[in-house]
Amino acid sequence: ANKLALQGIKILISAGPTREPLDPVRYITNRSSGKMGYALAEAAVAAGAEVTLISGPVNLPSPMSVNLLKVETAQQMFDAVISQADNFAIYIGAAAVADYRPAEIQNHKIKKQHDDGVIALEKNPDIIATVASLPNKPFVVGFAAETDDLENYATTKLRSKNLDMIAANWVGQTEGGFDSDRNALQVYWSGGSQHLAMTDKKQLAQQLLSLIIERMHEKNPA
Ligand code: PMT
Numbered sequence: 001a002n003k004l005a006l007q008g009i010k011i012l013i014s015a016g017p018t019r020e021p022l023d024p025v026r027y028i029t030n031r032s033s034g035k036m037g038y039a040l041a042e043a044a045v046a047a048g049a050e051v052t053l054i055s056g057p058v059n060l061p062s063p064m065s066v067n068l069l070k071v072e073t074a075q076q077m078f079d080a081v082i083s084q085a086d087n088f089a090i091y092i093g094a095a096a097v098a099d100y101r102p103a104e105i106q107n108h109k110i111k112k113q114h115d116d117g118v119i120a121l122e123k124n125p126d127i128i129a130t131v132a133s134l135p136n137k138p139f140v141v142g143f144a145a146e147t148d149d150l151e152n153y154a155t156t157k158l159r160s161k162n163l164d165m166i167a168a169n170w171v172g173q174t175e176g177g178f179d180s181d182r183n184a185l186q187v188y189w190s191g192g193s194q195h196l197a198m199t200d201k202k203q204l205a206q207q208l209l210s211l212i213i214e215r216m217h218e219k220n221p222a
Contacts, residue, residue, distance in 0.1 A: 005213050007048035012088040012138070013041050014081060014095035014127065016056030018074040022119065023106040030096045031171075031178035034058030036143070037094035039205035041066050047209060052088070054080045056095055074098050074124035081127050086136040090212065093128040093142050096178070100124060132162040139216050141208075144168040145177060155188050165189045165215055167196075167208055189215055 015037020020028045034055060041053040042063045052067040054077055062068050071077045074097045085091055100121035132140045142163045144154040147170070154168035167185045171177035176184050176198060184198040185208060196207050 005047045006044055006209070009049045009090065010052075010088045011044045011049045011090045011092065012052050012054070012081065012085060013037050013044070013092045014054045014056075014077060014097075015041070016058040017096050018056045018077055018098045018124075019072050020074065020098045020101035020124075021072075021105050022102045023108065023110045025109050028098060028100075028102065029057075030098065032056070032058075032096035033179040034060050035179070035181065035201050036183060036205070037092075038063055039201040040092055040094055040208065043202065043205035043209050047206075052084070054095075074101060074127070078125045078127045078130070082130055082134075085131045085138060086134050088138045090216070091128070091131050091138045091140050092212075093131075093140075095127075096145060097127055098124055126161065128163065129161040132164075139164050139212065139219070141212055142166045145171045147172045150186060151188075154186065158188055158190070164219070165212065187211055 016034035017030045017032040038060050041051050044051045045065045054069050054071060057072060069080055071080050077097060101124055103120040103122045128140060128142050131137060140163050142157060142161060144157050144166055146153045150168050150170060154166050158166040165187060167187045169177050169183055169185055176182055181201060182198055183201050183204050185196040185204060187194050187196060194211060196204055
């Protein structure tokens, strides 16, 4: 994306994992480092956008000139995103949101002798599908992290969540995906697809933004 490609455009990005507490000392989470979402926030600022970044718990410096909001659980991320999503032109869901949370959060540390080894879970709300169902919805870009059958799972998510675009990445390989500084993406939209080859996440973020701008213009010609 060139320097002014997103001048004045408001972009909302979610990044990182969510953390679902079991008790005051334990939680369920995943391997997302936040690097992909933070790289997108930085690239969007560099292209002139007004960026709000909703981040799960990560160990990354706050990007410059970004309105950063830190959350912990999927429900908190849902509330933060949904309360403002219709004020944005673009929403990019790069976060790895926990699909499930413990049904009950214990106030006291769970003790071995009282524990039956079973954790009851309940489903978290789907943030991106909810954004995509808003009457005044932004251009919605999802991610899909898969260990197999990438195209099939990603295009199914594109359709079932009513997304404008989905960026699919392999996870669990030696390079790319979670926590790595590098990544490769297979990007799908209704009627098209493009491969973005393995490179630094910062570089990849710029390429994905360029593709988003192209697709937005094709969808809504000026
Ligand atoms: O953070 P990094 O270490 O840099 O790693 C980057 C990444 C691998 C986390 C990122 O590139 C990525 O793929 N993010 C999405 C991972 C994921 O959990 O995908 P999913 O297939 O579970 O979800 C599909 C889409 O639905 C995603 O846009 C996700 O944000 C969204 N979702 C999922 C569940 C839920 N309850 N609400 C959601 O909005």
